[in-house]
Amino acid sequence: MHTSDAIIEIRELTFGYDAGNPVLDSINLTVKRGQSGCIVGPNGGGKSTLLRLLLGLLTPDRGTIRIFGESPAAARLRIGYMPQYHQLDGAFPITALEVVLQGRIRRGFWGWYTAADRAAAMASLEEMGIASLAPRSFAALSGGQRQRVLIARALACEPQLLLLDEPTANIDPGAEEQFYATLNILRRRMTVLTVSHDLGFVNREIDLVICVNRQLTVHQAGAFNAETANAVYHHEVNLIQHDHSCFCSCKHPEECGEGRK
Numbered sequence: 001m002h003t004s005d006a007i008i009e010i011r012e013l014t015f016g017y018d019a020g021n022p023v024l025d026s027i028n029l030t031v032k033r034g035q036s037g038c039i040v041g042p043n044g045g046g047k048s049t050l051l052r053l054l055l056g057l058l059t060p061d062r063g064t065i066r067i068f069g070e071s072p073a074a075a076r077l078r079i080g081y082m083p084q085y086h087q088l089d090g091a092f093p094i095t096a097l098e099v100v101l102q103g104r105i106r107r108g109f110w111g112w113y114t115a116a117d118r119a120a121a122m123a124s125l126e127e128m129g130i131a132s133l134a135p136r137s138f139a140a141l142s143g144g145q146r147q148r149v150l151i152a153r154a155l156a157c158e159p160q161l162l163l164l165d166e167p168t169a170n171i172d173p174g175a176e177e178q179f180y181a182t183l184n185i186l187r188r189r190m191t192v193l194t195v196s197h198d199l200g201f202v203n204r205e206i207d208l209v210i211c212v213n214r215q216l217t218v219h220q221a222g223a224f225n226a227e228t229a230n231a232v233y234h235h236e237v238n239l240i241q242h243d244h245s246c247f248c249s250c251k252h253p254e255e256c257g258e259g260r261k
């Protein structure tokens with residue numbers, strides 16, 4: 001049964017691209033209103049597959065997904081999505097505004113964008129602090145600027161759930177800092193799930209750490225430590241946080257063996 005404060009409810013979900021070879025195996029996940037999460041795990045662990053299932057682009061072999069109490073397909077217009085950077089053709093001849101307008105394409109869309117579509121797209125660009133880039137060619141923008149345009153596109157549908165796949169890949173440290181600040185603002189008004197290889201991300205005012213490696217385990221961010229990470233990745237990983245404190249909380253990663261694992 002749908003509980004009113006659950007944004008995402010996954011029950012006993014199994015999915016594989018090939019029969020008998022599950023990428024995700026009997027996973028369960030509940031994300032409640034007001035929570036945001038970081039999805040971590042090794043390459044090929046199933047993180048992007050989980051996002052595609054949430055978007056309704058893939059169908060579970062077994063089990064159920066409910067988003068806002070509905071099927072992913074029914075909830076699709078309430079979900080903003082930013083795909084991985086390498087899935088995009090950066091050279092495509094299109095302006096930043098036109099990229100953002102793609103976020104307004106609705107099911108059954110046919111025809112021209114309305115004035116409301118253009119206003120919403122400009123509002124998203126403004127929110128990302130890049131309204132002045134609207135007429136510029138997307139191909140001519142820097143990695144950090146493109147990333148902000150793509151987040152603006154995900155925001156243009158005025159989502160209640162935002163899914164970001166590797167948003168900090170391919171951007172410089174300055175743009176990354178800006179991104180974290182933006183994320184903190186967004187998560188006050190919507191649920192944000194972010195796939196990241198960057199375990200430093202975990203410390204960024206995230207509520208849940210969702211570890212995906214065929215199985216799925218959920219940890220409160222404060223309880224996520226080197227031991228938990230090693231169990232998910234099946235090897236020892238480096239857990240230096242972005243604020244240069246250490247997961248053993250000694251605050252001296254340069255000297256501490258714990259943080260350098």
Ligand SMILES: Nc1ncnc2c1ncn2[C@@H]1O[C@H](COP(=O)(O)OP(=O)(O)OP(=O)(O)O)[C@@H](O)[C@H]1O
Pocket residue numbers: 017023041042043044045046047048049050
């Ligand atoms: N379209 C597809 N057809 C067949 N197999 C696929 C397809 N997409 C992904 N896979 C396989 O499913 C598994 C999970 O892939 P997925 O991309 O979900 O992992 P990931 O955790 O997002 O990895 P990464 O961190 O490298 O992006 C991998 O073994 C991958 O090769």
